[in-house]
Amino acid sequence: MKVLAIESSCDDTAAAVIHNGAVLSNIVTSQDDVHQIYGGVVPELASRAHMTAIAPTIQRALDDASATLDDIEGVGATCGPGLIGSLLVGLCTAKTIAYAKQIPFVGINHLEGHLLSVQLETAVAFPYVALLASGGHTSLYFARGFGSYELLGSTRDDAAGEAFDKVAKVLGMTYPGGRLVDELASKGDPTAHRFPRAKLKERKGRLPFDFSFSGIKTAVAFHVRDHATQPDQRADVAASFQEAVVDMLVTNAIGATQSVDAPTLVVAGGVSANSRLRQRILEEGSCQGIDVIIPPLRYCTDNAAMIGLAAERRLEAGQRDGLDLNATAVADLQHVAAP
Ligand code: KG4
Ligand code: ZN
Numbered sequence: 001m002k003v004l005a006i007e008s009s010c011d012d013t014a015a016a017v018i019h020n021g022a023v024l025s026n027i028v029t030s031q032d033d034v035h036q037i038y039g040g041v042v043p044e045l046a047s048r049a050h051m052t053a054i055a056p057t058i059q060r061a062l063d064d065a066s067a068t069l070d071d072i073e074g075v076g077a078t079c080g081p082g083l084i085g086s087l088l089v090g091l092c093t094a095k096t097i098a099y100a101k102q103i104p105f106v107g108i109n110h111l112e113g114h115l116l117s118v119q120l121e122t123a124v125a126f127p128y129v130a131l132l133a134s135g136g137h138t139s140l141y142f143a144r145g146f147g148s149y150e151l152l153g154s155t156r157d158d159a160a161g162e163a164f165d166k167v168a169k170v171l172g173m174t175y176p177g178g179r180l181v182d183e184l185a186s187k188g189d190p191t192a193h194r195f196p197r198a199k200l201k202e203r204k205g206r207l208p209f210d211f212s213f214s215g216i217k218t219a220v221a222f223h224v225r226d227h228a229t230q231p232d233q234r235a236d237v238a239a240s241f242q243e244a245v246v247d248m249l250v251t252n253a254i255g256a257t258q259s260v261d262a263p264t265l266v267v268a269g270g271v272s273a274n275s276r277l278r279q280r281i282l283e284e285g286s287c288q289g290i291d292v293i294i295p296p297l298r299y300c301t302d303n304a305a306m307i308g309l310a311a312e313r314r315l316e317a318g319q320r321d322g323l324d325l326n327a328t329a330v331a332d333l334q335h336v337a338a339p
Contacts, residue, residue, distance in 0.1 A: 001019070001020070001073050001074055001312055001315060001316055002017065002018075002019045002024075002067065002071055002072055002073050002074075003017070003018045003019070003072070003073065003074045003075065003076055003308050003311050003312040003315060004016075004017055004058070004061070004062070004069075004072045004074075004075050004076075004094075004097065004308070005017075005018060005075075005076045005077065005108075005304040005305070005307040005308030005311050006054070006058065006075070006076070006077040006078070006090040006091075006093060006094045006304055006307070007077070007078045007090060007110070007113070007302060007303060007304040007306075007307045008050045008054065008077075008078065008082075008086050008087060008089050008090030008091075009078045009080070009081070009082025009083065009086055009087055009090075009110045009136075009302065010041060010046065010082055010083055010086060010135070010136055010302060011030070011031040011032070011034075011035060011041045011046045011049075011086070012028050012029065012030055012031065012301075012302045012303075013028070013029040013031070013049070013050050013053035013054055013057045013089075013090070014026075014027065014028045014029070014057065014302060014303050014304035014307075015027050015054075015057045015058040015060070015061035015304050016061055016303065016304035016305040016307070016308045017061055017062065017064075017065035017067055017072070017308070018305060018308030018309055018311070018312050019065075019312075020312075021119070021120075021309060021312065023120055023305045023308075024064070024065035024066075024067070025060075025061045025062070025063075025064030025065040026061070026064075026298065026303055026304065026305040027057050027060045027061045027064065027304070028057075028298075028301075028302070028303055028304075029053040029056075029057045031045075031046060031049045031050075031053075032175075032176065034046070034049050035175060036174055036175050038175070039165075039169050039175045040165070040175060041083070041135075043083045043085055043086070044085065046083055046085065046086045047083070047085030047086050047088070047089060050086055050089035050090065051089055054089055054090065054093050055093075058093070061304070069097065069101055070101075072097070072101065072103060073103055073104075074098075074103055074104045074105070074106070074311065074312070074315040075094045075095075075097050075098045075103060075104070075105045075106075075311070076094065076105070076106050076107070076108050076307055076308060076310065076311020076312070076314070076315070077090045077091045077093070077094030077095075077105075077107060077108065077307065077311075078090060078091070078107075078108055078109075078110045078113065078307050079091055079107030079108065079109070079321075079325055079326070079327050079328065079331070080107075080109060080110065080327055080328035080329060080330070080331030081109070081110055081111070081137075081328065081329060081330050081331040082110055082136070082327075082329065083329070084327055084328075084329045087327035087328075087329075088327050091107065091325070091326075091327050095323045095325070098323065099323055104315055104320050105320065105321055105323065105325075106311050106314045106315050106319055106320060106321050107321045107325045108307045108310045108311050108314070109310075109331050109333050109336045110302075110307070110331070111132060111137065111139070111141070111331075111333040112149070112310050112333055112336055113306035113307045113309070113310050114130070114132045114134075114268045114269060114306060115130045115132065115141055115143055115149065115266075115268070115333070116146075116306060116309050116310050117268050117295050117299040117300065117303070117305070117306035117309070118130075118266045118268065118293055118295045118299070119309060120295065120299050120305055120306065120309055121295055121296060121299065122293060122295075124264060124266065124293060125264070126143055126144060126145045126146070127142065127143060127144045127145070127260070127262050127263075127264075128143050128262050128263070128264035128265065128266050128293075129141065129142050129143070129152070129253070129256050129257040129260065129262045129264070129265050129266070130143055130265075130266040130267075130268060131249065131252075131253040131256075131265065131266070131267045131268070131269075131272075131281075132268050132269045133159070133160040133161065133249060133267070133268075133269040133270075133271035133272060133277075134159060134160075134161045134269030134270045134271060134301070134302075135159055135161035135162055135165060135176060135178075135270060136159055136161070136162075137154070137155070137159050137269070138154065138155040138159045138160045138161075138211050138213070138249075138269075138271075139151060139153065139154035139155070140152040140153040140154070140209050140252060140253060140256045141333060142256070142260045142262065145338070146313060146338065146339075147336060147337060147338030147339055148338055149333045149334060149336065150260075150334060151207060151332075151333065151334050152207060152208065152209045152256040152259070152260070153207045153208060153209025153210045153211060153252055153256060154207065154210060154211065155210070155211040155212065155213060156200065156206075156210055156211065156212045157212050157213060157214035158212075158213040158214045158217060159213070160211070160213055160245055160249060160271045161176070161178055161269070161270050161271045162213070162217075163213040163214075163216060163217045163245060164176075164177060164178035164181050164182075164242075164245070164271065164274075165177050165178060166217045166221075167181055167217060167220050167221075167238070167241050168180055168181050170220060170221050170224050171184070171224065171234050171237065171238060172234075176270075178270065178271060178273070178274065179273065181238045181241070181242060182242065182273070182274050182275055182276070184234060184235050184238040184239075185235065185238040185239040185241075185242040185243075185276065186239075186275065187235040187239075188234075188235030188236040188237070188238055188239030188240070189235075189236050189239055189240070190239040190240055190242065190243035190276075191240070191243075192236035192237075192239065192240050193223065193236065193237060193240035193241075194240070195216050195219050195220060195223075195240055195241055195244040196215050196216055196219055196244070197216075197244050197247050197248050197251075198211070198212035198213070198215050198216070198248065200212060208255075208256070208259065209252040209253075209255060209256040209259075210252075211248060211249075211252060213245065213248070216241065216244050216245065220237060220241050223237065224237060242274070242276050243276065246274070246276050246277045246280050246281075249271075249277060249281070250277070250280050250281050250284050253265055253267070253281065254281075254284050254285065254288055254290065257288075257290050258288065258290075262290075263290065263291055264290065264291045264292075264293060265281070265285055265290050265291070265292045265293070266292075266293050266294075266295070267281060267292065267293070267294045267300075268294075268295060268299075268300050269300060269301075270300065270301045270302075272294050272295075272297075272300045273297050273300065273301075278294060281294075282294075313339065314339045317339035318339070319339040
């Protein structure tokens with residue numbers, strides 16, 4: 001089945017064409033330049049930028065796949081979680097195409113896309129645990145099979161990428177600063193400062209592998225303020241901060257994988273680009289006999305190919321959504337039904 005997929009949950013406008021699980025095209029129009037001066041995503045500006053970018057992005061995805069809308073047999077779009085105004089642009093466009101062309105439509109949970117993105121490149125057998133770490137979410141899911149996902153832990157406050165971006169700002173870098181912190185950290189000493197690692201006790205309402213990143217973000221901000229960190233000391237701060245975040249991510253991800261006795265751990269989301277995270281999680285996985293798989297970066301960050309993969313599988317299984325399907329800012333993956 002040839003499927004057109006659209007993703008617009010945050011600040012990237014993305015479209016892809018998928019056919020039998022193969023990616024025929026995968027286009028992402030970034031809004032980084034729109035939000036850079038504000039130091040973070042401005043929801044209203046994001047919606048407007050999606051409005052401008054959506055049609056040309058879809059056209060490029062069709063052109064790259066040597067297809068026209070007449071060749072498309074089904075449409076899928078992210079319906080949540082995300083920024084509501086952003087989601088609506090992609091979702092309404094997808095529904096309009098489905099209506100105009102009289103082809104089936106399905107809404108896809110953004111997190112299911114991230115969780116399946118590894119399958120775009122490698123046929124990874126279920127079950128596996130997935131660490132999703134980006135600017136908007138940080139969570140651990142146990143994927144038992146397609147459409148069967150259990151949340152093992154998630155952040156109680158900031159996402160890991162958000163902490164990277166805020167620390168980058170404190171260190172005087174531009175948004176989004178995760179990659180810049182990573183680069184600066186490579187020149188610093190990760191043992192120079194001991195920033196706090198949050199260890200959340202399991203109790204009612206908490207999951208066994210929950211995260212918290214707001215404490216470390218604040219600790220770094222106070223450190224930089226109180227010690228009037230000089231430019232030549234910033235690399236040590238970046239490296240020590242990064243080490244602490246990576247410690248928390250790796251400890252919980254490996255612990256969660258062991259707790260469900262899964263053979264494989266998949267890492268996705270923009271933070272999986274972090275060089276220290278990649279190194280540490282691969283090392284720790286190999287020590288513990290866990291196969292750690294990190295998809296290529298183009299499938300780790302927000303993209304429509306991952307949405308297309310989920311959409312094609314759901315459409316082929318006969319799932320259809322009505323054109324009254326709405327976008328939802330909060331959408332729990334555990335309640336996504338198997339097709
Ligand atoms: O998945 P993504 O592209 O978009 C969403 O947030 O959904 O992730 C972007 C996040 C940003 O917070 C960015 O700073 C972070 O991923 N990031 C990194 C690195 N590259 C991107 N964080 C740490 N190290 C990196 N190398
Ligand atoms: Zn995402």
